[in-house]
Amino acid sequence: MGNLRKMAKTKPVFLETRMKKLVSILLLAAIGGCQSETIQTSRKQAYEKWNATRAKMLYGVASEHLKTGQLERAGNKVQEALALDPKFHDARILLAKVRIELGQYDLAAAELAQVREARPDSAEAVFLLAVAQEKNKELDEALQNYRKAYAMDNKNVSALTSTAEVLVALGRIPEAQKQVESYLGTHRDDPGLHEIAGRLAIMTGQPQKAVEYFRRAQNLDHFNIPYRESLARAYFYNGQYEQAEQTLEDLLEMKNYKPGVWFHTMLGECYIGMNRPRDARRSFETATQLKPADASVWAHLAKAALACGDLDRAAISARQAMDLEPSHLEASLTLGYILVRKGQPAQAVTLLTQAVRAHPDNGMLRCVLGRAYAQSGDAARAIQCYQDAVKLDPDNQAARELLAAARPPAQAGPR
Numbered sequence: 001m002g003n004l005r006k007m008a009k010t011k012p013v014f015l016e017t018r019m020k021k022l023v024s025i026l027l028l029a030a031i032g033g034c035q036s037e038t039i040q041t042s043r044k045q046a047y048e049k050w051n052a053t054r055a056k057m058l059y060g061v062a063s064e065h066l067k068t069g070q071l072e073r074a075g076n077k078v079q080e081a082l083a084l085d086p087k088f089h090d091a092r093i094l095l096a097k098v099r100i101e102l103g104q105y106d107l108a109a110a111e112l113a114q115v116r117e118a119r120p121d122s123a124e125a126v127f128l129l130a131v132a133q134e135k136n137k138e139l140d141e142a143l144q145n146y147r148k149a150y151a152m153d154n155k156n157v158s159a160l161t162s163t164a165e166v167l168v169a170l171g172r173i174p175e176a177q178k179q180v181e182s183y184l185g186t187h188r189d190d191p192g193l194h195e196i197a198g199r200l201a202i203m204t205g206q207p208q209k210a211v212e213y214f215r216r217a218q219n220l221d222h223f224n225i226p227y228r229e230s231l232a233r234a235y236f237y238n239g240q241y242e243q244a245e246q247t248l249e250d251l252l253e254m255k256n257y258k259p260g261v262w263f264h265t266m267l268g269e270c271y272i273g274m275n276r277p278r279d280a281r282r283s284f285e286t287a288t289q290l291k292p293a294d295a296s297v298w299a300h301l302a303k304a305a306l307a308c309g310d311l312d313r314a315a316i317s318a319r320q321a322m323d324l325e326p327s328h329l330e331a332s333l334t335l336g337y338i339l340v341r342k343g344q345p346a347q348a349v350t351l352l353t354q355a356v357r358a359h360p361d362n363g364m365l366r367c368v369l370g371r372a373y374a375q376s377g378d379a380a381r382a383i384q385c386y387q388d389a390v391k392l393d394p395d396n397q398a399a400r401e402l403l404a405a406a407r408p409p410a411q412a413g414p415r
Contacts, residue, residue, distance in 0.1 A: 055085035062094055066101070074098050089115050089122075096128050105136035123152035127159055134166055142166050157190045164196055173203050191220035195227055198234060207238035225254060229263075236266055241273035261291045268300055277307035288317075295325035302334045311338050327358035329365075336368045340375060348372035363393040367402060374406060382406050 058081035065074035075098045081091045092111050099108035109132050115125040130145035143166045150159035160183055167176035177200040180193060187193050198213035214231035221227060228251055235244035248267050251257055268283030284301035291297060302317035315338045321331035332355035339348035352369040359365055370385030386403035389396055 051084040052088070055081040055088050055091065058084070059088065059091045059094065062091075062098075066094065066098060071098055071101050075102070087118070089118055093122075093124060093128065096125075096132070100128065100132050100135065103135075105132040108132040121152070123149050123156065126152060127156060127162075130159075130162065134162070134169075139166050139170055143170070154186075157187050157193055160187070161192055161196050164200065168200075168203070173200065176200055177204055189220060191217040191224065191227065194220065195230065198230060202234065202237065207234055210234040211238055211240070223254070225251065225257065228254075232266065236270060236273075239273070241270040245270040245274065261287050261294065261297060264290065265297060265300060268304060272304065272307065277304050280304040281308055293324060295321040295328045295331065298324065299328055299330040299334065302331060306334060306338065311341060314338055327355065329355070329359050329362065332359075333364060333368060336365075336372065340368065340371050343375070345372045345376035349376060361392060363389040363396050363399055366392070367396070367399050370402060370406070379406060 058077045062074045062077035062081065065071075065077060075095065078091050078095045078098065081088055082095065085091070092115050096108040096111040096115070099105070099111060109129055112125045112129045112132070115122055116129075119125065126145050127149035130142045130149060133139075133145060134142035143163060146159050146163040146166060150156055150163070153159070160180065164176040164180050167173070167179070177197070180197045180200060184193060184197060194213045194217040198210040198217065201207070201210035201213060211231070211234045214227060214234050218224065218227040218231055228247060232244050232247040232251070235241075235247060245267060248259075248263060248270070251263070252259065264283045264287040268280040268287065271277070271280035271283060281301065281304040284297060284304050287294075287297040288301055298317050298321035302314045302321065305311075305314035305317055315335060318331045318335035318338065321328050322335065325331070332351065336348050336352040336355065339345070339351065349369065349372045352365060352372055356362075356365050356369060366385045366389040370382040370389070373379075373385060374382035383403065383406050386399050386406060389399035390403060393399065
């Protein structure tokens with residue numbers, strides 16, 4: 001009995017002890033589970049962080065490959081980066097740039113669509129999409145996105161100049177000019193915008209404007225060779241031959257500058273405009289040495305030799321041009337005129353008749369042909385040539401004077 005009482009007294013203590021142990025075990029299990037979950041989360045975060053770090057390293061390598069033109073390598077590395085971190089949007093933008101350079105415009109647009117979905121405020125993605133569309137000849141879409149890119153980031157002057165380029169490609173040159181000029185005040189220190197304004201001025205027949213724009217571009221970027229070349233051309237088209245010649249000469253002072261055929265040709269044209277035919281002849285001779293298969297430079301040399309009074313050299317150069325291009329207009333005119341000067345009208349008629357067939361709308365050819373006919377004694381055909389020249393170009397004073405001189409007094413009539 002005593003033992004039973006003793007057991008009755010100890011039983012609650014025993015149960016309490018067992019309960020405490022059970023609770024302890026359950027608590028330990030719960031703690032262990034939480035620790036395991038925390039460890040797994042930490043490991044996952046560490047893994048993602050490690051992948052992001054590796055992705056950035058690969059992105060850097062891809063960027064360097066792109067800078068050096070190693071497009072395939074750049075594409076491979078940036079795709080490795082995206083495999084590690086699909087949400088690495090800068091890497092996706094880089095991949096789109098690579099796609100554009102490789103001519104994979106649709107693939108580039110697909111990459112940019114993902115970026116825009118995640119980053120709807122990315123002006124760079126919109127701009128690059130426009131680039132891809134422009135290169136893919138989707139000009140209307142490109143125009144819309146270039147404008148949108150500039151609206152999103154009004155510091156992106158490239159979006160403005162690209163808009164102008166697309167408008168030109170669409171044949172909307174006055175609209176392009178108006179747009180560019182409207183932003184010159186906003187971006188007065190951007191040489192590229194002034195440069196494209198100059199090109200548009202040339203296209204619209206406003207060389208004086210072009211001079212001002214190219215001059216501004218050159219002042220903003222003093223060592224930019226293309227800007228100086230464009231300024232020289234603008235001076236030339238505006239009839240400012242001395243300024244054009246000086247600008248061209250200044251280019252020769254620039255380090256490592258190598259003048260091409262166009263340089264010597266334009267310099268020669270400037271000398272012709274300045275009545276310096278011998279200097280012009282030297283420039284054109286240099287041009288023929290640089291590009292002997294170019295008919296135009298031989299034709300220029302022929303005109304310069306003619307201006308120097310060297311008919312034989314002029315004839316040789318004109319024939320050289322026509323050997324390369326039988327119907328070359330300037331060479332035909334020059335050689336035809338020389339044949340007339342030399343008293344060889346029959347040869348001149350043969351040559352110039354063929355030239356008129358090739359260039360039926362050129363009044364000067366008909367004038368020279370008329371002189372050849374007149375020299376050969378065929379006054380009727382000479383008059384017809386002069387009349388045709390006046391019809392083609394009513395402002396051709398030379399044709400009118402030749403016509404008046406060729407007509408008998410009774411037929412002169414009103415002019």
